[in-house]
Amino acid sequence: MPELPEVETIMQGMRPALEQRFLQKVQVNRPDLRRPFPAHLKETLTQRRIIKLYRRAKYILADLEGGWTLLIHLGMSGRIFIDPPGHPIEERRHEHVVMITDEHTRLALVDPRRFGMVDLFRTEEAAHYPPLASLGIEPLDDGALTPEHLKHALGKSLTPIKNALLDQKRIVGLGNIYVCEALFRASIHPARPATQLTNKERERLCMIIPEILHEAIKAGGSTLRDYVTTDGEKGTFQTMHQVYGREGEECIFCAQHHKKTALIMRITQSGRSTFFCPQHQRK
DNA sequence: ACATGACCCTGTGAGC
DNA sequence: TGCTCACAGGGTCATG
Incomplete structure (x- = not known):
């Protein structure tokens, strides 16, 4: 579903909720989307601080303290819902991963078709990490698209x-x-x-x-x-x-x-x- | 090396 | 109303 403008919009919407926040609670509701989640997903994310959020291609990336990077791809039907603290939680189908920050903001990854992807890699390995390694020109980078x-x-x-x-x-x-x-x-x-x-x-x-x-x-x-x-x-x-x-x-x-x-x-x-x-x- | 098609999955709307 | 079909913003494999 989402192309660059939609992913960029979503990433910018996640920034104020996530940057510099700790993930107080992480809920993983199924073992996989298009690929299996990393086995240590919940353990690695829980109680960890998010340093910064950014986008590469159609991927949302989050650098975490301790040298990990979280990668989210929304596939065709992926969406991120953000509920501010104290907001009544409505029943939603297909909430595969839910993260709650130290400010009690609730972020839910919803993806009915499950073509999306959630993964972790070592930040310093980004250049060799397969989904990112072979990507082409980033059209909004200065001087990239000539x-x-x-x-x-x-x-x-x-x-x-x-x-x-x-x-x-x-x-x-x-x-x-x-x-x-x-x-x-x-x-x-x-x-x-x-x-x-x-x-x-x-x-x-x-x-x-x-x-x-x-x-x-x-x-x-x-x-x-x-x-x-x-x-x-x-x-x-x-x-x-x-x-x-x-x-x-x-x-x-x-x-x-x-x-x-x-x-x-x-x-x-x-x-x-x-x-x-x-x-x-x-x- | 490259190009094509099948496939992964659920939901929705059109047409009968 | 309910059914069947086509189609949907993406990426990865296997095959030729």
């Missing part, structure tokens, strides 16, 4: 640009929504072989991708169904979607640029929906 770096990341790959931009080994943070939106704004057909993009097209992507991600973070992310921020608020970026979920509707870009009316199409690429305008996103 046309040259993007060219290198796409390499000689003949895979469709849509799939290449979803591949976290090349560039991180984009998911199905933001890839569709980026290609739409950059006027690039999603089926174009990745390696065959022109310099101009790579330049446009390098402008547009951070632009969209920043706008989406500002809007608190996109809520399609059930995504909510840690305050329980919905994101509002879905109202700014220009193609995603708009199959059969009129292309906004073509309407603005006095082109002939065009209708948004939906195709399937590697089993996932792609939305695009067949008129201005040229092959």
